[in-house]
Amino acid sequence: MRKPPQSNVTHAIVEQLGHAVVARSFGTKDSFPIEAELCKQFGVSRTVLREAVKMLTAKGLLRARPRQGTWVQEENHWNLLDPDVLRWLMERKFSLQLLAEFTEIRLAIEPMAAMIAATKATPASIAQIRNGIHRMKMAEQGDDDPLESDIAFHVAILHATGNRFYSQLEDVVDAALRISIAFTNRYKGVALADIKAHTKVLDHIEAGQPKRAHAAMTAIIEEVMELIGQARKKSPQ
Amino acid sequence: MRKPPQSNVTHAIVEQLGHAVVARSFGTKDSFPIEAELCKQFGVSRTVLREAVKMLTAKGLLRARPRQGTWVQEENHWNLLDPDVLRWLMERKFSLQLLAEFTEIRLAIEPMAAMIAATKATPASIAQIRNGIHRMKMAEQGDDDPLESDIAFHVAILHATGNRFYSQLEDVVDAALRISIAFTNRYKGVALADIKAHTKVLDHIEAGQPKRAHAAMTAIIEEVMELIGQARKKSPQ
DNA sequence: GCCGCGTAATTAATCATACAAATACAAACG
DNA sequence: CGTTTGTATTTGTATGATTAATTACGCGGC
Secondary structure: OOOOOOOOHHHHHHHHHHHHHHOOOOOOHHHOOOHHHHHHHHOOOHHHHHHHHHHHHHOOOEEEEOOOEEEEOOHHHOOOOOHHHHHHHHHHOOOHHHHHHHHHHHHHHHHHHHHHHHHHOOHHHHHHHHHHHHHHHHHHOOOOOHHHHHHHHHHHHHHHOOOHHHHHOHHHHHHHHHHHHHHOHHHOOOOHHHHHHHHHHHHHHHOOOHHHHHHHHHHHHHHHHHHHHHHHHHOOO | OOOOOOOOHHHHHHHHHHHHHHOOOOOOHHHOOOHHHHHHHHOOOHHHHHHHHHHHHHOOOEEEEOOOEEEEOOHHHOOOOOHHHHHHHHHHOOOHHHHHHHHHHHHHHHHHHHHHHHHHOOHHHHHHHHHHHHHHHHHHOOOOOHHHHHHHHHHHHHHHOOOHHHHHOHHHHHHHHHHHHHHOHHHOOOOHHHHHHHHHHHHHHHOOOHHHHHHHHHHHHHHHHHHHHHHHHHOOO
């Protein structure tokens, strides 16, 4: 994604440990290595390791207590909506199941976002949405990236709500779209039909038609849901 | 909420610093104290302070770089959906604005959750929902807590989706409901009408009627939205 | 005066070590 | 047999020293 690289040692450890945790590389609860063990394993000082563990604790992945040691939290404690956790999950543990759950959330958020945008969007935020569509058109002719332009469109709508919590879900949408591409090239390339469907959403938002904007966005995402459903039938995991 | 107290010094600092950050107690960007300064201020060692800062960094509230120092991130970097951040915001910086934004998110999530639950709910998860309603009835007669029982109902529906991301939004709903109570006693006590409306949702879920479940839940939350709207007219912030 | 370049100063990052606190477990005691 | 007390283990906290990254500054060249 678009994060500054952060070339700290600590950060590197956080990444590795984070990946390992979501990938379930640590067997049973008590098989998680003790501090000293991990230090040796990664070749870093206790300070660095502890700070890394603290960061993962802050994201709900780990828990530590004196004398009991450190262990991986139950999955329902993970902050799934944390951008890092999201990314780790998607990089390490892709599954159609996960993608389906992602999309199910989008189905709640994005249509409602479009609906809200239809009543609250400013000229500036509408311009952002339009820019996304413009990029999709460019991408169709090979002059822009199809994935990035698609993301730009969807994210612009989240921001157009003027609601911080919707904006915050940018990363979920981002991850969901990237994951979509990862599993099937069917999504690759920008079809004219896609552009048409996306333009419809913009039109309704601009016209101040909440319900129609909602419906148009729902159509887009249900299309994705459909694709996933088909894929799962072929190779049910 | 229902978290183990965590009586560490580090955790205490995280709480204090977290509160201070969301309350905007640190003026301009460069007025954030340097490490040593904060250590003296809180009377803790650098170890503790650094680990606390790391945890807040993990939640997107702070950022630190050598020679530039530590500073508060722009608000759009905050992980608003992190349970801690959410709680700090709500404890320190209550506003009708914030509550409205909360509720706007609920308006997307919960009706869709009810919809999904109507097709996917298991006997066990339906029992959970029913238990929530049961508690509301008890609360009406003073035999249970009205707020907690209400929360139990809404959270049960999120879980009934079988979707981890919906489950994860438990804290948002939790916070929203608590905040609701905080600003008006209007919400206090359980009205018979409320119980009726909530029961309707359960009935539709049990009957496997997605659209009706969706509508019933929407009605409940729009009622809340209405209340907020009225309050904002009286004292527009 | 202006531009590039190395150098110094500042701040967080890392390391190493020591000691404190919490708690599970077992042994001792009633 | 239950209770208490001790002890070992693991994380928590403290401190000092060192390293690395980044910016600001001054120096020299033009």
